[in-house]
Amino acid sequence: MNRRRFLQVSAAAAACSLQGFAEKKHKAAAPSLTDVTGERSLRAHAEARGLLVGCAVVPEHLDGETDYAATVAAQSNILVPENAMKWQALRPAADRFDFRAADEILMFAEGHGQKLRGHNLCWHEALPSWFESTVNADNARRFLTEHIQTVAGRYAGKLHSWDVVNEAIDIHSGRADGLRKSPWLEFLGPGYLEIAFQAAKQADPNALLTYNDYGIETDAPDQTEKRAQVLMLVRRLVARRVPIDAVGVQSHLAAGDKPGAGLRDFVRELGRMGLQVFVTEMDVNEQKLEGSVAERDAGVAELYKDYLTMMLAEPNVTAVLTWGITDRYTWLNSDQKHLRPDGKPQRPLPFDSDYQPAPAYFAMRDALDSRAGKEGAPVKSSPDADPYAPFTPKGAAPKLMRQ
Numbered sequence: 001m002n003r004r005r006f007l008q009v010s011a012a013a014a015a016c017s018l019q020g021f022a023e024k025k026h027k028a029a030a031p032s033l034t035d036v037t038g039e040r041s042l043r044a045h046a047e048a049r050g051l052l053v054g055c056a057v058v059p060e061h062l063d064g065e066t067d068y069a070a071t072v073a074a075q076s077n078i079l080v081p082e083n084a085m086k087w088q089a090l091r092p093a094a095d096r097f098d099f100r101a102a103d104e105i106l107m108f109a110e111g112h113g114q115k116l117r118g119h120n121l122c123w124h125e126a127l128p129s130w131f132e133s134t135v136n137a138d139n140a141r142r143f144l145t146e147h148i149q150t151v152a153g154r155y156a157g158k159l160h161s162w163d164v165v166n167e168a169i170d171i172h173s174g175r176a177d178g179l180r181k182s183p184w185l186e187f188l189g190p191g192y193l194e195i196a197f198q199a200a201k202q203a204d205p206n207a208l209l210t211y212n213d214y215g216i217e218t219d220a221p222d223q224t225e226k227r228a229q230v231l232m233l234v235r236r237l238v239a240r241r242v243p244i245d246a247v248g249v250q251s252h253l254a255a256g257d258k259p260g261a262g263l264r265d266f267v268r269e270l271g272r273m274g275l276q277v278f279v280t281e282m283d284v285n286e287q288k289l290e291g292s293v294a295e296r297d298a299g300v301a302e303l304y305k306d307y308l309t310m311m312l313a314e315p316n317v318t319a320v321l322t323w324g325i326t327d328r329y330t331w332l333n334s335d336q337k338h339l340r341p342d343g344k345p346q347r348p349l350p351f352d353s354d355y356q357p358a359p360a361y362f363a364m365r366d367a368l369d370s371r372a373g374k375e376g377a378p379v380k381s382s383p384d385a386d387p388y389a390p391f392t393p394k395g396a397a398p399k400l401m402r403q
């Protein structure tokens, strides 16, 4: 593989000296011939096309590892906390919040001119241990709205968007509306989504309010069915004038997946409804790929290229985030069910575990470059392209469906 590069750690690290982020332990990246910082970065390529690009981050690494901080700073104009804004992280006790880790990420993002997404306000997972014995049908509404007032309120005006509700659809729930059997559904009924979105709107009127889900990317029958359920859910919300601005397609893909017309049509339909689409958590699980590292990397890169090229051809797709930036810390190597059978670590992200850009990096950059209307445009920071401008749907007014 010859597309390796020397990460200009010193320059980027100097830029991230904010509040001691660059201080601690550090092993220098191995020198290589390919520089992917500055104008060659994902960030510059995205900004030249008015796009947001970034990754999920972990505060301990931002604070503790210069290569990590430098890579995140150089490559991203938007971040999302991988775990630090989940209930479990924010609420050590029912009556106590701990915002330190979340604040640290916000400070890093602000220090590097990066947007920040909030993830997430309402989910059936990552609930604190006290939740089960404390929250019930009588107090769930108060807990949910107070949580959203407190958390979204704290960061009001500072976030690009919030994943207000995460993963509410489960096609195996046996319900006609496809809603997942979660504590929120059990305690509050299907109205819990509306409660959450309204509370988020009240707490932070400027953030783009997002519904986020997974398993809706391919044309496999179960994914097609789930995607249809998500679309119906979004239509119901829009019809009820629930303040929703965007849908997050998580995009935890597996090597061999094929981007298909189903997702493209879904994105277009959301566009006609006036909604943006974000690729919120992309990675490529290569658990089933055999062969050399180079062959595995090629399989991963191919899917990055095909998937993102398809998505970015749609004008309402405005942000692409990967779930982590380096293979060193991918969740796919910590969760038992994602481990490779041969015990080798997975390589699902744009940078390998030594912070060298993988073929997936270049595939991602090529896909950013393919953004319609700007093909062949020189990569430069363009003052006229405002990646943060609100999306204006072309033509059609939002279509409201009756319930």
Ligand code: XIL
Residues within 6 Å of the ligand: 082, 083, 166, 214, 250, 281, 331
């Ligand atoms: C994952 C994190 O990456 C892990 O570190 C954590 O242990 C579990 O959650 N969909 C989501 C994310 O919306 O919040 C999940 O993140 C991955 C799947």
